Amino acid sequence: MDWFHCNRCFRQDGASFAVTSCGHVLCAACGAAGPCPVCGAACRYLPVSHKMRPQEKVFFRSPAAVALKHLAHLAQVWRFQRAQAQLLLAWHRDGARRARDALEDARRALDARSRELEALRQENAELRRAQLSPGWRGGSRNNTPRPVGVTSPAQTVPPQPRRQLSGQVVRALTATPPQPWPRDGDASGLQHG
Numbered sequence: 001m002d003w004f005h006c007n008r009c010f011r012q013d014g015a016s017f018a019v020t021s022c023g024h025v026l027c028a029a030c031g032a033a034g035p036c037p038v039c040g041a042a043c044r045y046l047p048v049s050h051k052m053r054p055q056e057k058v059f060f061r062s063p064a065a066v067a068l069k070h071l072a073h074l075a076q077v078w079r080f081q082r083a084q085a086q087l088l089l090a091w092h093r094d095g096a097r098r099a100r101d102a103l104e105d106a107r108r109a110l111d112a113r114s115r116e117l118e119a120l121r122q123e124n125a126e127l128r129r130a131q132l133s134p135g136w137r138g139g140s141r142n143n144t145p146r147p148v149g150v151t152s153p154a155q156t157v158p159p160q161p162r163r164q165l166s167g168q169v170v171r172a173l174t175a176t177p178p179q180p181w182p183r184d185g186d187a188s189g190l191q192h193g
Contacts, residue, residue, distance in 0.1 A: 006030050007038050018045040019059075164167070 005012045006027040016028035020036050031037045032045055046052065049059065058066055098155040 017048040019048055019056075020045055 004017075005025065006014075006017065007024040008026055008030040011027050011029075014027050017025055018028070018032060019025050020038075020041075022036050022039055022041045022043045023126075024036055024038045025048070026032075026037065026045075036043045051055075052060075094103060117174065
């Protein structure tokens, strides 16, 4: 410490120095008790030694060393805070990615539903045109095409009996007059294809 000296006699060498509470450095010969010999203020004396507290020792260290120590601490604080910020940023990026994926899934589902809706609208338009055509018979569900079930050859499906409502059976019986059975040898009632 080339700046260290007694503020009264300007002596730099020696082993025994003290710093006053008013901020003056004095050698043992210039002052150890009583008012400050430099400014005359009532003060306390603190011996300059390795036994001083850290907050007192800092005044006798090189400013560069103090700065480096604080910079090292600041760098540690900065690294910690940067790591925390990166964790938070990664979490937000992951959330944004998940939201983007969900949005894409929703768009694909909406596109599929839109195509399905358009197909149903076209089918409805075709059915309306067919209904308005002269050959359409209203109320007959037998004219509506049914989907054909496709099964694998290894799988057998038993035929289902066709169900008729009792009203349909009665109407069918009353709508057609009874026909006589053909007699033996009479082929007039039979149709040959």
